[in-house]
Amino acid sequence: MSKPVSGNKLAAILGVSQTAVRNALKGNRIKRLPGGLIDPVAAREDWAATTDPSRSKVRTSGKVRTQGAQVGAQVRTEAEAREAVTLISRILAEEGMRDDGKGIDFGKVRTAELILKARQRHLDQAEQEGTLVDRAAAEKLFFDLAREGRDAWLSWPARVGIPMAEEIKIDPTTGKVDPRSLVTVLSSYVRQHLAEMGEPSDPEWKKPK
Structure with missing residues (x-):
């Protein structure tokens, strides 16, 4: 199990609002540990399995510029499909999510998407604040x-x-x-x-x- 975090910290990890995390806790879609903290890895998996990213409100900083809409990627060939699966697996592994041997399901795809969006927001904010080195x-x-x-x-x-x-x-x-x-x-x-x-x-x- 990864290091437990608070609800506010989990919101930052998931890249969503604190209200969204509180609602997920109330709805029992995310569970607290006996000490009151939350396992971020388990919470991320539960969040991906029970939350529609298109309906979740993402927490952003006022210093972060608004990103334009991007056209969704389309997988056209078997090679592109393998590349996409490899990318998703690597992203999840970097976040400490172990391979359960069940392959890539829709929940894992949504989790990887949330992770990438959170990373992009952090990069955008760092660039806005001048802390990102060119x-x-x-x-x-x-x-x-x-x-x-x-x-x-x-x-x-x-x-x-x-x-x-x-x-x-x-x-x-x-x-x-x-x-x-x-x-x-x-x-x-x-x-x-x-x-x-x-x-x-x-x-x-x-x-x-």
């Missing part, structure tokens, strides 16, 4: 920072080679570079270079033009 912008920023770091290190030896050579000591007994002096001077210049490069600033996750 992937293309993130990849571009990562590439730009990596290129800047690469260029900085490629130009570093030519910039510090002469002053480093002047500071490195020669071992009078061997006439060769003193290893300890080399390590000390090199470490000092590396730390100085890292300090010059500084800490990365807060990125602006804007879509690339």
Whole structure:
């Protein structure tokens, strides 16, 4: 059994209003555990089996934009049917619903649909609030920072080679570079270079033009 939740939390998980959950509890379509909480996995299965998604009121935030109507997907070939079954099974598995070996029935299809709609609402709200990172912008920023770091290190030896050579000591007994002096001077210049490069600033996750 998954971790029990309250009625309000269950409403958020199912993507429906708290009133809808309370009505389902009153109608015994969803059952509470002895402690008063609810098993979300069992409740989701009960909800899908007893509730018509087209008649349920979905709870939304005022910050979430209204989505346009979408044409329902149509399965035309056997390959598309297998792909749809695989997708539904994966969605249910991600939500902790184990395969009961009975295949995909209409209740499971409706459950997967509710889950996808809830996920989409969360993504829409995150985008509206500016907490959703644009992937293309993130990849571009990562590439730009990596290129800047690469260029900085490629130009570093030519910039510090002469002053480093002047500071490195020669071992009078061997006439060769003193290893300890080399390590000390090199470490000092590396730390100085890292300090010059500084800490990365807060990125602006804007879509690339």
